[in-house]
Amino acid sequence: MTTKKKNTAFLIVQDNEDARPIIEAVEQDNPGVNIQYEPGMVRMERAASLIVKRETVEVLKGCEWDVQELHLVLISLAGNVDEDDEKFELSWG
């Protein structure tokens, strides 16, 4: 069992209205997430993994949301991608 520092997974999105519910959903669903606002963009980072859940985004948005709509505001990411209809997850093994 290793005790060394876990690598950082991150998701960067545009700082706009479409992205706001996604950012809030990440905040709710990822304990310890660090959210940084930089000019034009928002960087969300967390040790080992980071998840965006469809259900949370839909509640915050108040309408249906397809996980692939993330592409509309996505800027960059780090981690292995696991995506399906319910979630978009980044993780380092």
Next chain:
Amino acid sequence: MAAKKLNMRKRYELLTRGIGWETSYQKMDDVFPYDTFEGIKITDWDKWEDPFRLTMDAYWKFQAEKEKKLYAIIDSFAQNNGQTNLADASYLSAIKLFITGVTPLEYAAHHGFAHLGRHFRGEGARVACQMQAIDELRHAQTQIHTISHYNKHFTGLHDPFYQSDRVWYLSVPKSFGEDALSAGPFEFITSISFAFEYVLTNLLFVPFMSGAAYNGDMATTTFGFSAQSDESRHMTLGLEIIKFMLEQHEDNLPIIQGWIDKHFWRAYRVLALVSAMQDYMLTNTPMSWKEAWDIYFVENGGALFEDLGRYGLKMPKHHELATAEAEHLSHQVWSVFCALGNATGFHTFEPSDEKMDWLSEKYPNTFDKYYRPRFEHWKKQKEDGTFEYLASLPQLCQVCQIPMIFTEVKTDPMQLSFRNTKFKGDNYHFCSDGCKDIFENEPEKYVQAWLPVHQIFQGNCGGATIPEVLKWYKFEPEDGGDYFDSQDFRRWQEWHGKDEPAKTGSDN
């Protein structure tokens, strides 16, 4: 009642599998002649999977949506005379270097992926490459559309593709693109999708575009981030193809490691231009090159290679040198542009006093000690009216084609780094061990390099004098030189109601 919508996994499977076939009256190897000679062994193409599971119908839908958003912003930027709200017109030097250096590389990448979209044997990989080919074309187009607005008001933006094929510093990105394009398909995708896009492209599209926002250039920010959303998909594709190749056969590992070593170094050298954009051309800089390098390469790249360690893959060779150079790179590149500023298609300028203080703060180990003196010297010469540009041509590296400006940063940062070798009786010179290794692995390729300085001396560039060569580049006399002597600067002053030209080095 409408049929139940299929889930993402199922849709992806249906739309990327079973659309190819085993050929009967032609041999498969004749139909797909390029995907074996590099020695990469693929036993089951169906193991290829796009983690985003993006299908063509979803691709069109989302790309159309992105375009609508982008063009709405481009229109409003133009209608509101956004060009007058920039931090300073000297910022445009970065955009001039971007459209001449980066946009033609996007177009070259489009060619490469179109080729792969035809020639990979597996349908899933072909579909992903076809999408990327369209993405790359879209990037070139949206960059041209966005920047064409600036072309109405500023110099140096009129002929990026023509210049990409000729200009001394543009041969750096051009030769990198051609190096990848002239390789086989697996090396090409390792180069562009993995070494460039996964490992390094964040350095261009994230902090630099955030910097564009910081300097009031919403149009560039938007095409940059819009392109980068495609890049996220490309990065994921890049990582996927590496894992796919490594899982297919153990013999693939040494080949892939060699390509990663090579193309990491090639792509990193191209980004030397970006380091100068980040630290010097952005008027206001939210993040230094060194800070960006630490986050996006040291930390993020480190995590990536740690993850890939389970396949036996190692960090790219010479990555420690790239990290050691992070405190020197932008200063060395901007110095050469300032010294040769009569031969650039954008304006150069010594950093303002405020900027120099920012550089001292961000580069406490290097800026004051090694770099501030040369900028202060030139600044004083300009004030005294004794400044002249260096009227000669520099030695170029045979591989990266950058003038040999890099120094021995680990042992003596004021000593130029000279490396050389002989091949079939001729001398060849390199800026670094990284470039020398690349040459020695494939000398037959790099002895063909079209080095701009050597081409001028061979009489292939319009004439023997600098004005003749610049004319052949289609540089107009007002394109280069010092920003404070430029048409761009005078126009900027007029827009902002300033009759008296400001003093060299002043802030807006």
Next chain:
Amino acid sequence: MAIVAKDGYIDFVRDKVENFHGNQLVLVSWDDHLLFCAAQAFPLPPEMPFAALVSEVIPSVFNWHDEFKDIDWAKTQWNLDGEAFSPDMDKSLAENGVEHKSLIRFKTPGLTGLNGTRI
């Protein structure tokens, strides 16, 4: 290591000396003077006397630097392609062993750049 290629590889050298119209390319660098960001390139006839390199070619570019006028050529230390060497000023570049794309570096003791900063 040989190149991996699909259909063999053409044998083509773009910078053969024959392509330089009777000249050869000579690269010259002044140590400890980084105001010159890189070594400078010159197309020169191989039969040019080394003395002409010093009296004509080098000044045409390196006099850009304020310290150039203070050089004592008798004390200058020369290096050709990585080896210390003593050029015979009356002999030609070729006779001095200067080849196509040779790198000549010179060091000027006592002169270490503006205010000793090595620029």
